[in-house]
Amino acid sequence: MKSNYFSRACQIVRALFAASFLAFSAGAAAQSAGGSGAAGAAFSEGEALFMKNKPAEAAARLEAALREDPANVTAALYLGIAYQQTGRYDDCIDTLRKALPRAGGKEALFAFNIGNAYFAKGAATFAEQFYSKAIEADPGMASAYLNRANARIRTGALKDAVADYGQYLTLEPSSPKRPEIEKVIALIGQQFAAAEKAKAEAEATARADEERRKRLLDEVAASLQAAAEETKGLSSGSEEVMQYDGEFVLE
Numbered sequence: 001m002k003s004n005y006f007s008r009a010c011q012i013v014r015a016l017f018a019a020s021f022l023a024f025s026a027g028a029a030a031q032s033a034g035g036s037g038a039a040g041a042a043f044s045e046g047e048a049l050f051m052k053n054k055p056a057e058a059a060a061r062l063e064a065a066l067r068e069d070p071a072n073v074t075a076a077l078y079l080g081i082a083y084q085q086t087g088r089y090d091d092c093i094d095t096l097r098k099a100l101p102r103a104g105g106k107e108a109l110f111a112f113n114i115g116n117a118y119f120a121k122g123a124a125t126f127a128e129q130f131y132s133k134a135i136e137a138d139p140g141m142a143s144a145y146l147n148r149a150n151a152r153i154r155t156g157a158l159k160d161a162v163a164d165y166g167q168y169l170t171l172e173p174s175s176p177k178r179p180e181i182e183k184v185i186a187l188i189g190q191q192f193a194a195a196e197k198a199k200a201e202a203e204a205t206a207r208a209d210e211e212r213r214k215r216l217l218d219e220v221a222a223s224l225q226a227a228a229e230e231t232k233g234l235s236s237g238s239e240e241v242m243q244y245d246g247e248f249v250l251e
Contacts, residue, residue: 040068043075050078055085073098073099077106080113084120092117115147124154142171146181158188 046061062079065072076099085094096114103110115130131148134141149164165181176180 014230040065040072041074042068047078050082055082058082059086059088071102073103073106077103077109077113080110080117084113084117087120089117089121108134108141108144112136112141112144114186115144115151119147119151119154124151128155128157140171142168142175145171146177153184158191162188170205 003108029090042061043065046065047060049055049061058083059079062075062082065075069075078097080092080096080099083089083095093114096110096117100107100110100114111130111133112150115127115134118124118130119127128148128151131144132153134144135148138144145164145168147170149161151163152161162185165185169175169178169181
């Protein structure tokens, strides 16, 4: 059974993820696309809709842009994020994974958003893998540490999660998420402390039980030994043959 500490930590993690992943993805993608030189009416229309936070309309135009120019990495990134925003997580993953090998300088963003889609659909193990890829591509991507920590909470890798939260706070010391993150770290610490206490108590109980069993066995063995000695004494006396000196006198 999961502890109350773990359940409360997961509630905070869900809030942290919901508050950050789309906003960061869209904003960073927009900054990254600056000066990309991507051409085509469909792309321009899709990009404008994307920037206006109209993901469903943007997706339709960006799909057309990719049909016109399958090598348009920026269009693929925008489209993947638009799919995320409309809950089309499998389409997001498929689009971004296909474009990832040619992502170039946007590799971290692609991997990060693939991780977001996996996390949103409940596949925390895959999410962790792609957040790790994002960090490999850009070790300074603070949000990748934050979201990988969230994924590690889901997979039960709590010590690694604490390390990632710490790295995030190092990179973003004035983050508005600091109070929630510190609360999660504290809850994990309480869970570890409770687990250690329960382990120590269980070990003490096991030792006490073992000592009681040993005493009982010693008592039973001593009792059996005493009974055996008594039986041996009685048996020896009954088997002795009495000797008489002298003669029998008949009267």
